[in-house]
Amino acid sequence: MGLEPQFETVYKRPDTFTPTTTHYCPGCTHGIAHRLVAEVLEEMDLQEKTIGVASVGCSVFAYKYFDCDFVEAAHGRAPAMATGIKRVLPDRIVFTYQGDGDLASIGMAEIVHSTARGENITAIFVNNANYGMTGGQMAPTTLPGQKTTSSPAGRDIEDTGYPIRTAEMLATLDGAGYIVRRSLHDPKNIRKAKKAIRLAFETQERGLGFSMVELLSTCPTNWGMNPVQSLQWIEERMIPYFPLEDFKVSPNLSQVRV
Numbered sequence: 001m002g003l004e005p006q007f008e009t010v011y012k013r014p015d016t017f018t019p020t021t022t023h024y025c026p027g028c029t030h031g032i033a034h035r036l037v038a039e040v041l042e043e044m045d046l047q048e049k050t051i052g053v054a055s056v057g058c059s060v061f062a063y064k065y066f067d068c069d070f071v072e073a074a075h076g077r078a079p080a081m082a083t084g085i086k087r088v089l090p091d092r093i094v095f096t097y098q099g100d101g102d103l104a105s106i107g108m109a110e111i112v113h114s115t116a117r118g119e120n121i122t123a124i125f126v127n128n129a130n131y132g133m134t135g136g137q138m139a140p141t142t143l144p145g146q147k148t149t150s151s152p153a154g155r156d157i158e159d160t161g162y163p164i165r166t167a168e169m170l171a172t173l174d175g176a177g178y179i180v181r182r183s184l185h186d187p188k189n190i191r192k193a194k195k196a197i198r199l200a201f202e203t204q205e206r207g208l209g210f211s212m213v214e215l216l217s218t219c220p221t222n223w224g225m226n227p228v229q230s231l232q233w234i235e236e237r238m239i240p241y242f243p244l245e246d247f248k249v250s251p252n253l254s255q256v257r258v
Contacts, residue, residue, distance in 0.1 A: 011175040014042040018067050027227025029184040030058060033126055034065050035196045035239040036177055037097070041068065044201060050093045051085055053078040055107070057099035058132040071099065076107025079114040082121045092174040093204055099133040100141040104166050108140075111170070115210045118175025122200045123212040128219040129238060136222030148222070163241060167214045171247035177209030179248040183216040184257040189244070199253060208250040216242060 015031050017038040024030045039049055041149065047068050054062040056075035063070035073081040078096035086094040096103075103125050111123065130136040130148050137150040141163050145154040155163075171179040178200050182193035193215055200211040214240050218230035225233060 004197060014038040016041045016067050018065055020064055022065055023061055024058065025034065025219075025221040027218055027230055028058070029215075029217040030126060032184045032190060033097075033124065033193075033215050033217065034062065036190070036197050037095075038066060038253070040198045040201060041066075042095075044198065044205075046093050046201065049091065050065040050095070051089070053082045053085070055096065055097045055098040056133075057102045057212045059097050059099055059102075059126065060133065062097050075185075076102050076105070077088055077110055078102070079110040079121070080121065081121070082123075083114055083117075083119045086119060086121050090120075093122070093201060095124060095201070095204075097124045098126070099132060100125070100127040100129065100166075101134075101137075101139045104140040104164055107162075111166070111212075112173070115170045115173045115212075116175050118177075118209040120204055120207055121210060122204050123210075124197065125212055125214040126217045127166075127238075127242065128217045128222075129163075129246060130219055130222050132219050132222055136219070140168075141242075143237060146237075147224075165242060167212065167242075167245075168230060169246050170210075170212060173210075175209050176212075176248045178203040178211035178253060179214075180212075180246045181214040181216070181244050183234055183239060183244055185216065185218070185231045192244075199249075203250060203253055206252065208252055212227040214242075216244075 050068040052070040055078045082094045129141045138148040142155050144157050167181045180196045182196050183189040196213045200213050203211040220230040
């Protein structure tokens, strides 16, 4: 008599994630960021009360991947749209999902003033140091000397200034309740990123003000690297300029283990 094979489930798609193949390039960590947000929404039982706001950029199709209510905002305007939704429906969990070209460039005014007003919304900010969707141009987060399609000789800070450290800047505003930076370049940091996302949503649930998790993410296609090289580049080049820290944590926010 043969023995039936025994299997142990080690991976399960969250119910907050649709069974849809994403459009992201091989090696891009947008997919990891999506997975973490979906897991947190499921674990906190927030699926039925969550409204996401997708930005313009590589994340433009985020509404196809999350199984919760979603809307699409004009370029850079996700925080403004999220503000309106939250004020009309204050019992909902409202979050934006934005890249660095969207949030830190055309949408800088929206994110700054949403934070200053203490809007009780959450931003998931994916920083890959370039404009990913439109061809890899220089963004406000592009590192000094980094080559892009619009800075082929490398970013010259004398001409274009220094990269903007958005998390550090927003943390100076009184309306901020939780502002941190994490990375998606290895399993240890991915686990830390998930905990930060959960704390950001808890900040919103408790009405403690604006929350944002900045996630350092790869862009192998526009960086001209393979996936392994791009993960190393985050560790060796991005983290020294964009340190992984808690920049502001409300004293009323308890620590949650995940």
